[in-house]
Amino acid sequence: MAETAYERYLSADKMLSFQKKEEDLICDGERDFQGVQQEAEFIWTRINLMLKRINEKLQASDVWEAVDLLGQAANLWGGLTQKSQELLMRLWPNDFLKIRKIIGEGASTADSPRYHESERLARSLWPLFEKRLAKYSLTIPKLLQEEPDDTGHHDMQALLKAMMWYDYRVQEFAIAHLYLVFGVIGDRTAGLKGGTTDFLINRYNSYLFPKLWDSINSLYVDFKPSQ
Numbered sequence: 001m002a003e004t005a006y007e008r009y010l011s012a013d014k015m016l017s018f019q020k021k022e023e024d025l026i027c028d029g030e031r032d033f034q035g036v037q038q039e040a041e042f043i044w045t046r047i048n049l050m051l052k053r054i055n056e057k058l059q060a061s062d063v064w065e066a067v068d069l070l071g072q073a074a075n076l077w078g079g080l081t082q083k084s085q086e087l088l089m090r091l092w093p094n095d096f097l098k099i100r101k102i103i104g105e106g107a108s109t110a111d112s113p114r115y116h117e118s119e120r121l122a123r124s125l126w127p128l129f130e131k132r133l134a135k136y137s138l139t140i141p142k143l144l145q146e147e148p149d150d151t152g153h154h155d156m157q158a159l160l161k162a163m164m165w166y167d168y169r170v171q172e173f174a175i176a177h178l179y180l181v182f183g184v185i186g187d188r189t190a191g192l193k194g195g196t197t198d199f200l201i202n203r204y205n206s207y208l209f210p211k212l213w214d215s216i217n218s219l220y221v222d223f224k225p226s227q
């Protein structure tokens, strides 16, 4: 059948040629495993473009647009979380054992440049947030204590929440991925790059915006429950 304009635009032939042929699959689960990994790479390129635009919006003081885009980028992480959950449901551990034999040592997603770029780009937003706080002589504790309805810094409050939400969605993916690892190779088996779940738990503990999460404690420093 002749190639349609739709397929040409997508480079569908070329793109799908990177999937293993059905007859070459070790098991059906390999379609899901390879497919989700490939989808993740595509999604990270979309997230990374959004993060670049968010950075530009903040530099141009378009805070509301940055807030909006952060929410959209966070949703894309939600999609990746769902895909990890799908794999936990779909992948039979003994099938993954067979898949793993042919993946090749060292071929870990931990080496995905697009994944690392997403982390670098997200962290690059923090200095811009702090710069804006300084511009208004604000600190995060001060911003937290402002009432949402009488503040002149509603945009900064929305930005704080959007950054928290973005970070949450990334951490949520890390938790789903961690359970995928528990359910597929166990918590003591080393990954393709030699990391066990200890490595992943440590990584999970590194928020993208640690000062943001820590600042919540400041609200409760002098808190005493009423008698």
Ligand code: HEM
Binding pocket: 033, 036, 037, 040, 080, 083, 084, 087, 091, 096, 108, 109, 110, 111, 112, 115, 177, 180, 181, 184, 185, 190, 191, 192, 193, 194, 195, 196, 197, 199, 200, 203, 204
């Ligand atoms: C089904 C089986 C999977 C297993 C058993 C698994 C296992 C692991 C392990 C053990 C690591 C630690 C590094 C290493 O030694 O490789 C790792 C890292 C990683 N994996 Fe997976 N993984 C699986 C699927 C996925 C999928 C589908 C994705 C993406 C959607 C993914 C994304 C990542 C990322 C981004 C890292 C790096 C984490 C970081 O450095 O923060 N993995 N994986």
